[in-house]
Amino acid sequence: MAQYNFVDGVYDPVFTAFARPITVTPLVSQPGQPAYTSRGYYNMLPLDIIGEGMSVLSEHKVELDIRAIEFTVLPKQGDQIDIPVHQKAPGGTFLVNDVSPDNGQGMHTMTLRTLEAPRPTP
Amino acid sequence: MKTITDFTIYANSPSWRMRNAILDRLKLIPPFNGPDMKPFRLVPNMEPVQDEQIPFLGVYLLPDEELTGLGRNNQGDPQFDTEVVLGFSYVILNNHTPEIEQMLDVGYHSIMKLLHQPGWHEWPAVNPPLPTKPEAMIEGITKVSRRNNYGNTSKGKAIAEMQMEWHVSMGRTFYQAIVLDDFGGVDFTVIYPQPLDANRQPIRAQWNVPTS
Numbered sequence: 001m002a003q004y005n006f007v008d009g010v011y012d013p014v015f016t017a018f019a020r021p022i023t024v025t026p027l028v029s030q031p032g033q034p035a036y037t038s039r040g041y042y043n044m045l046p047l048d049i050i051g052e053g054m055s056v057l058s059e060h061k062v063e064l065d066i067r068a069i070e071f072t073v074l075p076k077q078g079d080q081i082d083i084p085v086h087q088k089a090p091g092g093t094f095l096v097n098d099v100s101p102d103n104g105q106g107m108h109t110m111t112l113r114t115l116e117a118p119r120p121t122p
Numbered sequence: 123m124k125t126i127t128d129f130t131i132y133a134n135s136p137s138w139r140m141r142n143a144i145l146d147r148l149k150l151i152p153p154f155n156g157p158d159m160k161p162f163r164l165v166p167n168m169e170p171v172q173d174e175q176i177p178f179l180g181v182y183l184l185p186d187e188e189l190t191g192l193g194r195n196n197q198g199d200p201q202f203d204t205e206v207v208l209g210f211s212y213v214i215l216n217n218h219t220p221e222i223e224q225m226l227d228v229g230y231h232s233i234m235k236l237l238h239q240p241g242w243h244e245w246p247a248v249n250p251p252l253p254t255k256p257e258a259m260i261e262g263i264t265k266v267s268r269r270n271n272y273g274n275t276s277k278g279k280a281i282a283e284m285q286m287e288w289h290v291s292m293g294r295t296f297y298q299a300i301v302l303d304d305f306g307g308v309d310f311t312v313i314y315p316q317p318l319d320a321n322r323q324p325i326r327a328q329w330n331v332p333t334s
Contacts (some may be wrong), residue, residue: 049273052211052285053166053182058173062278095217098275111276118216120156120177122225 006105011067015039020086022064028078028096035082040110041065042083042091062094062112069106075099081112131300136292137187137206140260143245144208144236145181151232153225154179154212163211171213176281179229180211184287192294199299204292205264212284219280226270226284233286234266261293307331 004010019039026033042064049057064081068074075081075096083091094112102108132139145162148154154162156177163171163180171178189202212229216222236242243260271283308331313324 044278047274047277048170049271049277049281049283051166051171051213051271051283052180053184053209055163055166055180055182055211056170057213057273057281057283058170059273059281060278061274061276112278113217114279115217116215116279118218118221118225119214120153120158120225122216122221 006107007067007069011105011107015041015067019065020089020091021084023082023084024075025080025082026073026075027080029073029076035080038066038070040081040083042089062092062114064094064110064112066108066110067106068102068108074108075110080115081110136295137183137204137290140206140290140292141181141183141208145179147236148179148181148233151235153228153232166209166211173279177212177214180209180213182209182211183207184209189295200297202295204295206290206292208288208290210284210286210288213281214283215279215281217280222272222280222282223270226282229284230268230286237263259293261291263288264291265289305331 019041021037022040022042023035023037025035043062045061045063047059047061049059051057064083066075077096077099079096081094081096083094085091093115095115096110097113098111100109100111141164145164149162153159158177160175160178163178164182166180166182166184184207186207188205190205192201192203210233212226214222214225214229216225266286266288268284268286271285273281273283308329309327311324311326313322
């Protein structure tokens with residue numbers, strides 16, 4: 001038998017220590033419903049995209065971990081997530097690009113895409 | 123015989139000049155002449171592309187440039203059929219999926235529309251002494267490959283790239299002999315070999331050939 005309950009014994013205290021406030025605008029998961037607040041663990045990783053002639057487009061990967069138990073309806077691809085500046089750490093406005101399945105321990109990892117104006121301007 | 127004054131020897135190869143000439147034309151047309159376009163790129167993999175460098179157009183000489191020898195060996199000036207792979211990279215950012223494909227397609231077709239111009243395959247000489255003669259020529263484009271690179275779905279920005287390669291036949295490139303002394307005359311001597319007639323006098327002749 002597992003010694004720890006991941007949902008309550010591991011992720012809950014970890015999120016209490018490291019998660020930050022977020023605002024979810026459920027454009028796709030709950031169309032027409034108002035935005036709501038929750039929390040998530042925000043992380044950004046460097047990512048290289050290989051382009052023409054083996055050029056390298058310097059990119060990054062934005063991840064937000066959430067606990068399923070804290071959501072009535074899980075966010076879906078296309079929902080908007082606002083992560084304000086918190087504890088001096090930067091945030092931003094993002095679109096949900098991918099939602100991973102439950103990791104088997106009550107947590108989902110969402111991949112976010114920065115919401116910004118197109119370049120060049122259409 | 124040609125001399126060094128009869129043709130121009132450029133510091134750079136015909137393919138390098140061809141790439142630059144095409145890029146100079148693309149700089150003048152939409153969408154590549156837009157106010158928010160960033161500096162054009164000539165070399166694909168010197169430095170990673172940073173976020174603030176998007177959008178941009180890159181025109182690259184890709185591996186391999188191949189020269190196929192023409193004519194018989196050891197006869198005449200060296201000459202080659204030259205094949206060059208020209209790579210185009212148009213990188214933009216847009217979160218709207220149908221729009222980003224449409225924008226990439228505009229970039230692709232803007233490049234291809236250069237071929238509507240009757241003189242697309244040639245351009246004026248860069249340097250004297252032959253300012254009116256086309257400096258270099260494209261014989262033909264033997265293949266075009268185009269694709270859109272949307273990268274990795276997990277990336278943080280909606281960056282996409284239109285990639286295209288032109289397989290360009292540059293036609294014949296010549297490496298003519300550089301002869302700096304004029305051909306002014308011939309001095310020759312004919313003599314029978316020994317020991318047929320040791321006393322026979324050789325035949326000598328000198329020809330002066332006017333060259334101007």
